[in-house]
Amino acid sequence: MKLITFLIALCFVIQKPNTQKIEKNNDTGNMSFELIKEKIIIPVQIGNKTFRFLVDTGGIFEISEEVQNQFNFNQTKSITIVDINRKEVEIKSVIVPEIKLGNWSFKNRKAIVSDLHSKYPYSCFELDGMIGRDFFDKVILHFNYATKTFRLTENEHIIEVNKSNRTKMKLSHRGLPNLQLRLNGKKEYIEFDSGSGDFYSPKTNNVEKRLTKSNTNKALKFTGEFSFGVSMDDIKISNRYKEKVKSLQLGSTTFNDFYSQFSKISAPRIGARILKYGAVTLDYKNGWFYFKPYKPNQKIEPFKTFGFDVAIQNGYYKIKWVLDNSDAQRLGMRSGDKVLSINNVSTNNIDEDCFGYLNGYSFKNKQRITVVFLNNQGIEKSIELEKIVFE
Structure with a gap:
């Protein structure tokens, strides 16, 4: 009898941990996403309606003017932001009572209201806002383009990861994730x-400094207009580069011999x-990036071009x-020139071309x-150009 009593007590002790209440974490579940021109777009719900939002780890919560007109959210103090051209822009701010990402509901979130999504070329994405x-505070953020699934969760055990695929991640003063990687053999943190x-x-x-130090640096130089910014003005002619990268290592994965963007x-x-090459997981809770x-x-x-865009x-x-030292440049083409036709197809009277x-x-x-x-x-000029491939 004593032995039976002891076994019953032992069974109770062994099983007791399984009867404890498991803490419930917020989790969107697996959501579908689109990758259109390298923009990550997910469905979100506001007021039982589904909208298309961009996912931007460097941005802030934003809704379009059309969404604001539908719901007339309460306004708060406006926000001043600095766009890519370093111009200050004052933007209206509102409180969104609830927004749902899959199974996860976010309450009373401050959002800026933007008209950018109605302007070409941003209008081509048909977006209603931005997450x-x-x-992303203390969450796990996961993208898998092979399965077209996106997930945001507080449960760090729900997404399968391999420690050999990870690299350190820390947040910048602006809250952007910075990844520790090896670039051409040297450790570096990059956003x-x-x-x-x-x-x-x-x-x-950095590219210009490397060019002055070494004649062996392989970099393509371009002259033209690159940064339009939120304000859509103050567009200036500048130089940009595509640099030949010997190696870029993320965790246990290395990419060799390619030209940068x-x-x-x-x-x-x-x-x-990068989502086209592998699944990405950002562990904001513990400071890890998995690829x-x-x-x-x-x-x-490879980079392919006719020497202009x-x-x-x-x-x-x-x-x-225009690409420096290309046939396009040698034959007189410059940034700002008006294109009349390409292969006998007129390029006039075009407002949009999504x-x-x-x-x-x-x-x-x-x-x-x-x-x-x-x-x-x-002066009207006609030139013939052949495609160049840089590998």
Whole structure:
């Protein structure tokens, strides 16, 4: 009898931990997301309606004027922000009573109200707002482009990760995640900005310093207009670079011999294009960044160009930038020139071209093109260009 009593007591002691209440964590569950021109777009719910929001680890909570007009949220004190051209802009601020991301409901969140989403080319994404860094305090943020799933959770055990795939992550004074990686063999912290479409971009000043120190630095120089900013003015001609990278190591994954995206005035960064090569997990709770490649030995796509790019302004294509020492530059093309036709197709009377902007202009699929343009002296020129490939 004593033995039976002892076994019953022992069984109770062994099973007791399983009867304890497990703490419930906030979790969106697996949500679908789109990657359009390297912009991460998720569905969110406000007032039982579904909207399309950009996920930007470097941004803040924002709603469009259209959403504000629908719900007329209570206004708070306006916010002053500094755009990419370092111009101060005062923006209206409101309180959103509730916004839902999957199974997770966020209450009484301050948001700025922006009209940017109604302006071309941002209007091409058909966005209603942005989820930013103010949603990512002590959470796990996960993206898997192979399965098109996004997840935000407080439960650090719910997403499967491998410690060999991780690298240290710390937050900057602006709240952006900075990743410790090895760039050309040297340890360095670089921002992860999911609002950027880059894979990796260096800082312009850093590239210029490296160019002055070494003649062996492989960097492509471009002259033109790059930064439009929230204010959409003060666009200045500047130099940007694409730099040849020998190696970039994230955790146990290394990418070798590729050209970076365009250099940035502000800081080097890793952007959303990295999602095309592997699953990304940001552990804001414990300070880790995980990158799990979809397949081994992946190579970054080579840079292909005719030596120039275009943008739509005032109803026509204009030359956005020109590659130094390219045939386009040698034959007289400059930033700001007006493009009249490409391969005998007129480029006049174009207010918007969302398909071309989002998917790449059709002429870029050709190997050789004819461009007719007006230079800054008003002289019409016709030139033939062949595609250049940089690997």
